[in-house]
Structures are given as C-alpha cells and as structure tokens.
Amino acid sequence: APCWAPDETHLLFTSDRNPPLDLYYVPDLYRVELADQETRRLTRGEGPVQVPQYAPDGKAIAFYGHRLGDDMTANVELWLTDSRAQKGRSLTVEWDRSVGNSIGSDVRFDEGGAHPVWFAGGDRLLYTVTSGGNCELFEVDRTGNHQAIATKSPVIQSFSVNLTGEPLIAFVGTDWDCPGDLWILRPDEDDPVRCTHFNDELFSRRRLAKPERVTYEGEDGWPLEGWLMKPIGYKAGERYPLVLEIHGGPALTSGNVFYLQYQLLAAAGWGVMYNNPRGSKGYGASHARQIIGDWGGVDYRDLMAATRQALEKPWVDAERLGVTGGSYGGYMTNWIISQTHCFKAAVTFRCISNLYTKYGCADLGFHGNRKGMGGADLWDSEDFIMSRSPIRYAPQVNTPVLIVHAEEDHRCPMEQAEQWYVALRRLGVTCQFVRYAGENHELSRSGRPHNRVDRLTRLLDWFNRHLFPN
Secondary structure, eight states: OOEEOTTSSEEEEEEOOSOTTOSOOOOEEEEEETTTOOEEEOOOSSSOEEEEEEOTTSSEEEEEEOSSTTOTTSOOEEEEEETTSOSEEESSTTSOSEESOOBOOSOOOOOOOOSOEEEGGGTEEEEEEEETTEEEEEEEETTSOEEEEOTTSOEEEEEEEOOSSSOOEEEEEEETTEEEEEEEEOTTOSSOEEOOOTTHHHHTTSOOOOOEEEEEEOTTOOEEEEEEEOOTTOOTTOOEEEEEEEOSTTTOBOOSSOOHHHHHHHHTTOEEEEEOOTTOSSSOHHHHHTTTTOTTTHHHHHHHHHHHHHHTSTTEEEEEEEEEEETHHHHHHHHHHHHOSOOSEEEEESOOOOHHHHHHHSTTIIIIIHHHTTTOOTTTOHHHHHHTOGGGGGGGOOSOEEEEEETTOSSSOHHHHHHHHHHHHHTTOOEEEEEETTOOTTHHHHSOHHHHHHHHHHHHHHHHHHHSOO
16 A cells, blocks of 8 residues: 655555464555665564555654554554654544445445545545444544534445645445445535436346335344345235345445345345444454454344344245355355355355364465464464354255355465365255366455356356255
8 A cells, every 4th residue: 555755755665564364464664765765663462553645744643553463353443643653642532433445345336546645735534434334434633523414325335535726525335225435525515416326227127126125123222233135026815035244254244235146136135234244344343353252152142133123024935045255255155054044045155164284275375263262372272263164064954055166266265165065965965066267265255247247147046956856
C-alpha cells in the first residue's frame, strides 16, 4: 500500500519482515527515501498497519490497524500518528466496530481503494465501517469527533473525494438488487444520487428474491442477525426446501449485498437462509472472538439456531433442508453434516476437513490454524485439533455431499477435499468430487466465467437431485 509524501521526497509502505515462519504476523509501517533508497521501519510490531495515508500538510499519517498484535478478531481501528509514527492514537477505539468493509459477495464489482481519505483541507477523514449487514461512511476530525454520513446509501465498497472545487463523494455501492453502481453524494446531504444503472435492463427481465432481515437468539440468549429469502414463485400455503448458506472467514460478514448464488437458488425454487454466527465481523470484538479455540462449538450452535428460526416459517419444509458454504463455510458444512442428520443434501466448497494436516499444507495453516484454535499446536494439542476436525466424525455422515475444489487453492489445499472424498467414499456415503484445474481460492468470485457457470450449475443440480427426489 505505497503512499507518496506530500513533498514527494519519500514513500510510505507496509511490510511484514518478521523471520521466516515466524508465528507472529504483523505488517509494519516503513519509509523509503527516494534520494538514496534508505528504508526505515517506523512501527515495531504492536499491531498491523494497513493503507497509510499522509495528511495534506505532511504532518500526520492516518492508517487502519490495532495494537493487539496478530489478534485476528480485534476491531480494526482508524489511527492517527505524526509523520514519524512516534505518537499515535485511535480515533475509533471507543466504538466496538471494525473500519472497512468485511461484507462478502460473489460479485466482484469493485477493487477500488479501501483506505481512509483526507478532506476539508486535512481537517477531517472519511472512512467506512461495517456494522451488522451494512457498510456505512463516516467522517471524523482530528480530535475524534465522528458522525455518520450517507446514512441512506447502499453498502459502500469503495469511495473517492473530489478535493478541488465543490466537495463531492463518489462511491461504489451495492444492495440486494444492485450488483454495483456508481453514486455521488454531497457531504451536507443525506441522499446520494445514483449515476449508473448497469443491470437495470437485465433485471427488468428477471425476478429477484428480496431478503427479509430476521433477528433471533442463540441458545444462551446471544443476539443474532440473519436474512431469509423466499423462493421465486412463492405461494402461501405451500412448503419449500431451504438451503442454509454459511459465509467464509470466519471473520467476514453476510449483509445487504447482491449475491448471485443466493438469487439462483431462490430462482430454482428453494428458500435461502444466511446469517452471521459468532466469529463474524460487524458486531464487535466479543462476537468475533468467541469462536477462538471453539470452531465447531458456539458457531455450530448459532447456525443451528438460524435453522430452527427458519423452520418456524410455515413455508419451510423440514424434510428438505440443504447446507452449503465455502472456505470456513466449507469447514462448517462438513462439520454440520458430521454432527446432525437434519440436512438432506450438502455442497462443500474449498473446504477444510482435517485441521491437523492443513497446518502443514496451507499458506497460512501454521499461523491461521494455530490462532483460530486458541494457540493449540500439533505437538501439545493433537487430540483437541483432531476433535475439531470433521474427518474424525466421517463415520457419522450420511448426508449426500458434493465436494468442489480448485487445484491451485493454497488457502484450503486440495488435499483437504481429497481426504474428505476418500473418507466418505470409503464409508459408503453418497458423494461426488469436482476439481477445477487452473483455479484458486477465488473461483466463486473471480474465476474463469465458464468455470463459475459450471460450478453454479453443479450446485443447482445437486440440490435439485436430492431436495426434489422423484
């Protein structure tokens, strides 16, 4: 994330230069002089530094980060420091939310800037915050006084500010019926103006399912949020199959965005339930932190609470439930079908099946797995790690499962899918294994179009085969 100094004599950038295989993963802030290429480290590993931005006068630097080491569940905050990074403070520490956008979608409509932006001559900063299912725009001055703007906007992915002439904010926004369009906002107004309508003509010929926000409680009374979509063509008095969708991360968020896969499921005649169990971002540090060392515990119970919430709807058929998810969502899909038989079909994408072997094969296995398991390591906690691995419980699985994986996935390596497939086939479970050559962990979001279509077609076919049996 290189950033020019206002006087153009040097650059700021971030880099993790800890020793190889160091379990402490924290990018620091560096400064490189253009005259002689001298590089100096400005921060010392107290916490990650992301997307630094100089103030126009060159006397201050804003960045995203925190001071809790490599805690993956900590709130990412907006920090302000002097030009030498000697005296810093968080401008958002009192607000129990993370800055930036953690809401996932399978429509990659934008790869624009996600950094804080100085405006008003350097007196204020604009930044985004994920809160529940929304990502909103805020402004803050140098003393920490902040307020929401664009409160009537869709979910904001990235934004830019006109720094000369009339102050205008441009942003890319998405909603349940909008994959992504450009909007313009004046800072003193609340209603943004939509400037593009890229998919209006297409959607005039398609029917979309509008998500219904639902709130409910976990078994211990913990407040939870989710969304329920009725199938296209829904008729009162009839009963329909339902698919539980589980997001990845786990420190990501489901929210008010367009999701192609969900719309396709609804168009095929299924209801869709998606939610934010504990472990998700958007609800504060405690909500995200509770699954550390407890994968397959409280998160599983929260997902089952979401399922029970959906089953309270008279149109949901309890005998035709499906479950699917990718990455951590693939782990939870595998875990769920090894713990309960209430789901009649499952599709697991870029999954995790064996936390023990993933430790040594994944690009972040030795770090991410250990942190996610609360510091448990192979040599001191082998039984615990295996007790949270779906493959240990493979003999309990009887749900038909489609396993979909990309061969160049290094986050959740192919061997995870191979082990799961071999174990289930060995035990006589109905399963199918699809491998995509030349694709990686991003297959569902930015893979080759023909492979993305094929993947979705197989998803629909699997659920159609097992939730609409002849």
